[in-house]
Amino acid sequence: EAGVAQSPRYKIIEKRQSVAFWCNPISGHATLYWYQQILGQGPKLLIQFQNNGVVDDSQLPKDRFSAERLKGVDSTLKIQPAKLEDSAVYLCASSLRWWDSRTSSGNTIYFGEGSWLTVV
Amino acid sequence: EDQVTQSPEALRLQEGESSSLNCSYTVSGLRGLFWYRQDPGKGPEFLFTLYSAGEEKEKERLKATLTKKESFLHITAPKPEDSATYLCAVQALGVEDSNSGYALNFGKGTSLLVTP
Numbered sequence: 176e177a178g179v180a181q182s183p184r185y186k187i188i189e190k191r192q193s194v195a196f197w198c199n200p201i202s203g204h205a206t207l208y209w210y211q212q213i214l215g216q217g218p219k220l221l222i223q224f225q226n227n228g229v230v231d232d233s234q235l236p237k238d239r240f241s242a243e244r245l246k247g248v249d250s251t252l253k254i255q256p257a258k259l260e261d262s263a264v265y266l267c268a269s270s271l272r273w274w275d276s277r278t279s280s281g282n283t284i285y286f287g288e289g290s291w292l293t294v295v
Numbered sequence: 296e297d298q299v300t301q302s303p304e305a306l307r308l309q310e311g312e313s314s315s316l317n318c319s320y321t322v323s324g325l326r327g328l329f330w331y332r333q334d335p336g337k338g339p340e341f342l343f344t345l346y347s348a349g350e351e352k353e354k355e356r357l358k359a360t361l362t363k364k365e366s367f368l369h370i371t372a373p374k375p376e377d378s379a380t381y382l383c384a385v386q387a388l389g390v391e392d393s394n395s396g397y398a399l400n401f402g403k404g405t406s407l408l409v410t411p
Binding site for chain 1: 339
């Protein structure tokens with residue numbers, strides 16, 4: 176089974192420039208997440224999609240970050256304009272669905288390899 | 296506000312020297328506690344989910360346990376290939392029967408180095 180695919184793996188840009196990251200989740204996974212992981216920290220959720228609808232974007236800096244998931248499959252995360260503090264790894268993750276009320280269990284969340292962003 | 300604290304920040308073990316990693320949490324209501332392993336330059340890899348106090352799960356040399364305030368990841372007779380950062384995350388209870396999710400709140404991780 177193919178995992179979560181992300182590209183590009185590495186990107187270096189100057190501050191105030193823009194950048195876009197792409198994610199293809201595991202086939203059939205309805206829930207897609209973008210996390211930001213700063214060096215030495217744990218991942219922090221930026222946005223969560225259920226199919227092509229946003230269910231949580233409370234921690235997304237909306238003045239500079241945007242994300243979309245057209246057709247409920249692939250997703251793109253954009254940063255414009257970038258700041259130095261945006262240097263981080265951007266992790267895409269997916270799961271079948273968020274919660275199975277029938278079994279009272281969560282679905283495993285699978286992460287991609289990440290897109291490393293350096294803003295200089 | 297939900298909080299997840301992992302200790303120690305870093306741990307160095309000799310091969311075969313068993314130890315435990317700690318994850319202390321405060322959450323309004325726990326839906327699940329997750330353990331992930333992260334290798335340098337890679338995304339987190341799922342290990343376990345624990346849902347209620349007293350629950351235990353095992354995988355090879357790893358065993359995760361859960362109480363009402365903390366979780367432990369026990370590593371028995373570790374090998375160098377167990378070297379990685381181990382991340383703990385909690386998911387809070389939310390709206391019942393909702394497909395809208397609640398974010399995993401991660402700790403900063405414990406960096407484990409196992410030397411031969």
